[in-house]
Amino acid sequence: xxEVPVIVRLASDKDKLELSIIENVQxxxxxxxxxxxxxxxxxxxxxxxxxxxxEQVGRSAATVAQYLRIxxxxxxxxxxxxDNQITFSHAKAIVGYPSKLEQxxxxxxxxxxxxxxxxxxxxxxxxxxxIKEEAAKDPxxxxxxxxxxxxxxxxxxxxxxADKGSIKxxxxxxxxxRNILEKLS
Numbered sequence: 001x002x003e004v005p006v007i008v009r010l011a012s013d014k015d016k017l018e019l020s021i022i023e024n025v026q027x028x029x030x031x032x033x034x035x036x037x038x039x040x041x042x043x044x045x046x047x048x049x050x051x052x053x054x055e056q057v058g059r060s061a062a063t064v065a066q067y068l069r070i071x072x073x074x075x076x077x078x079x080x081x082x083d084n085q086i087t088f089s090h091a092k093a094i095v096g097y098p099s100k101l102e103q104x105x106x107x108x109x110x111x112x113x114x115x116x117x118x119x120x121x122x123x124x125x126x127x128x129x130x131i132k133e134e135a136a137k138d139p140x141x142x143x144x145x146x147x148x149x150x151x152x153x154x155x156x157x158x159x160x161x162a163d164k165g166s167i168k169x170x171x172x173x174x175x176x177x178r179n180i181l182e183k184l185s
Contacts, residue, residue, distance in 0.1 A: 036067040
């Protein structure tokens with residue numbers, strides 16, 4: 001082409017750097033960590049809010065936030081993402097786990113079992129349901145479980161459905177069973 005449309009702008013060195021970062025983010029060949037690191041730089045070095053970043057790069061503020069969250073993952077998980085051992089969707093699911101230890105455990109499970117993102121989300125949902133179930137448990141039943149556990153020296157679980165239920169007592173040796181039976185009789 002003999003002529004091209006051009007916009008000439010005067011910009012400070014800082015503005016030029018900001019514009020070059022934004023331009024790089026808009027390329028489609030950045031890996032998720034490179035993109036996340038670019039957003040972090042725009043946030044920290046240039047004081048842009050996530051909303052401003054999202055406007056500049058044409059992504060939603062929620063997407064920008066998701067990218068920034070993966071920078072909080074343990075290094076081993078970030079390296080796996082960089083090396084395409086896991087996907088960005090895997091990383092988003094992993095970052096939802098509250099502790100680094102839990103994140104690494106689920107990461108290892110993903111690699112060992114070759115879990116899909118859907119399977120990983122199902123695991124997270126089951127865990128969340130279990131936590132909700134425990135939180136919704138009757139405090140009176142919980143106090144009875146604690147009382148029985150102290151008295152028997154074993155873990156006790158009370159399962160109650162309407163007016164019926166059962167009591168489960170865990171033991172780990174014949175001697176423990178004998179001690180529990182003596183206490184019950």
